[in-house]
Amino acid sequence: MTTVGIVGWRGMVGSVLLERMRAENDFQHFEPVLFSTSQAGTPGPELNGKTEPLRDANDLKALGEMDMIVSCQGGDYTKEVHGALRKAGYKGLWIDAASSLRMEENAVIILDPVNRKVIDRALESGVRDFIGGNCTVSLMLMGIHSLFDNGWVEWISASTYQAASGAGAKNMRELVAQMGAIASVPAARSASSAILDLDREVASRMRNPEFPTSEFGAPLAGSLIPWIDRGVDAGQTREEWKGHVETNKILGLPREVPVDGVCVRIGAMRSHSQALTIKLTRDVPLAEIESAISGSNPWVDFVPNDKAETLRRLSPAACSGTLTVPVGRVRKMKLGPEYLSLFTVGDQLLWGAAEPLRRMVLIALGKL
Numbered sequence: 135m136t137t138v139g140i141v142g143w144r145g146m147v148g149s150v151l152l153e154r155m156r157a158e159n160d161f162q163h164f165e166p167v168l169f170s171t172s173q174a175g176t177p178g179p180e181l182n183g184k185t186e187p188l189r190d191a192n193d194l195k196a197l198g199e200m201d202m203i204v205s206c207q208g209g210d211y212t213k214e215v216h217g218a219l220r221k222a223g224y225k226g227l228w229i230d231a232a233s234s235l236r237m238e239e240n241a242v243i244i245l246d247p248v249n250r251k252v253i254d255r256a257l258e259s260g261v262r263d264f265i266g267g268n269c270t271v272s273l274m275l276m277g278i279h280s281l282f283d284n285g286w287v288e289w290i291s292a293s294t295y296q297a298a299s300g301a302g303a304k305n306m307r308e309l310v311a312q313m314g315a316i317a318s319v320p321a322a323r324s325a326s327s328a329i330l331d332l333d334r335e336v337a338s339r340m341r342n343p344e345f346p347t348s349e350f351g352a353p354l355a356g357s358l359i360p361w362i363d364r365g366v367d368a369g370q371t372r373e374e375w376k377g378h379v380e381t382n383k384i385l386g387l388p389r390e391v392p393v394d395g396v397c398v399r400i401g402a403m404r405s406h407s408q409a410l411t412i413k414l415t416r417d418v419p420l421a422e423i424e425s426a427i428s429g430s431n432p433w434v435d436f437v438p439n440d441k442a443e444t445l446r447r448l449s450p451a452a453c454s455g456t457l458t459v460p461v462g463r464v465r466k467m468k469l470g471p472e473y474l475s476l477f478t479v480g481d482q483l484l485w486g487a488a489e490p491l492r493r494m495v496l497i498a499l500g501k502l
Contacts, residue, residue, distance in 0.1 A: 138164045138166055138167065138200065138201065138202045138203075139197060139203045140166060140203075140204045142205055142207030145208075146483065147206040147483060147487045148488075150483045151204070151206060151491055154484070160492065163499050164495065169189045169196070170190070171192060171211065175190075194218060194219055197215070197224070198224045198226075202228075203228050203229065204495060205229070206488075206491070213234050227262055227498055228264070229264045231491055233376075235263055236268075236380065237379060237380075240261060240262075242265070245267055245272050248276065248431075249386065254497075267490070268377075269406060270300075270373070270406050271376060271380045271381055272485055272490065273482070273485055274292065276431065277427070277461040277480065279431075280430040281423070282387070282391070287412055287414065289391060290391070290410055290412050291412075292394070292408050292410050293409045294395065294406060294408040295402070296399050296407075296482070297405050297482055298354065299403060299483055300406060300486075301349070302349075305350060308349040309354055309355055311346045312345065312347075312354060312401075313355045315355075316339060319332070321336075340353040340356060341353075354400070355401050356401070358398055358401070360397075360398045361399075362399055374396065378394060381393045404454045404482060407449070407478070408478055408479075410476050412474040413474075417472050420464070420465070423464065433457050433458055433459050434459050434460075435461070436460075436464075437463075439465055443462070444463065448477060449479060452479075453479055453481060454481055455481060457485060457489065459485060460479055462477055463475065463477040
């Protein structure tokens with residue numbers, strides 16, 4: 135049976151990956167082998183009805199015995215191990231959640247409901263590195279790839295609203311700690327307190343040097359942070375840069391489509407949202423656009439542009455923990471009939487991270 139080594143399975147993305155593999159009974163198709171960077175030799179969790187000792191994730195010989203390796207360990211691990219493993223002669227598939235290899239010429243960014251043909255061609259041609267995409271890019275394309283398929287997109291301006299989960303588990307915990315610190319101000323404990331007193335106390339607490347900000351570097355609860363990742367050229371952050379380069383690489387378009395915007399961290403726990411302004415290549419009737427989006431893939435949930443359905447279905451609270459990708463607030467803009475506005479949201483840890491990795495294993499096995 136095909137052996138699949140899994141590294142980083144204790145982390146946030148890795149935990150979701152194992153959860154999904156169990157839920158879909160994926161382990162019937164391959165022999166999972168769990169690796170650890172710190173606890174090699176200790177018993178792992180039960181998989182396929184048995185418990186095996188964890189193997190050393192830094193042991194190139196042990197890794198080299200795997201037919202495939204799935205890494206959720208992070209970019210530093212990929213940089214340290216991947217190249218060394220390839221130099222040692224490893225010919226198996228490397229499937230990775232980290233960004234380190236995404237833009238390498240011999241790597242394919244995987245999002246099979248969007249670019250299955252690209253993936254299939256790569257497998258046939260001998261490509262061995264398959265990398266999960268940036269979470270916001272993947273979620274955007276899950277919602278609107280049919281617009282690209284029809285050749286309707288001239289450019290996109292995205293304003294993202296990214297959850298704490300995108301920054302990691304420690305950041306999610308810090309967001310909750312910030313919420314607790316805000317909720318504990320004296321004026322919050324009395325419904326009869328003056329609202330301006332409450333406002334002043336909250337602002338004072340958030341500006342207090344003891345307010346927990348070691349992970350985010352600034353208050354997020356009750357606020358937002360309009361900067362994600364490091365700065366790059368032309369005033370962009372790296373997160374904003376990924377929108378353009380990864381969209382075009384995933385789709386393999388004959389014509390480069392500009393994608394730009396502002397990426398913002400908000401106080402949602404899980405699931406990223408984004409408001410998109412799309413310049414269409416022509417005046418496409420709104421009914422055609424709605425029909426195309428609705429039929430993009432089985433996971434898109436087209437939300438009518440009315441208040442009740444928007445509140446019920448188009449938010450992180452509504453879709454977190456599910457594979458559903460809601461798309462709504464679709465309308466033509468005052469800028470002109472070639473300008474489209476819409477809003478989409480999706481779980482950063484599922485289609486934004488773990489699910490493309492899980493499905494890539496099955497594609498490589500011929501099971502999907």
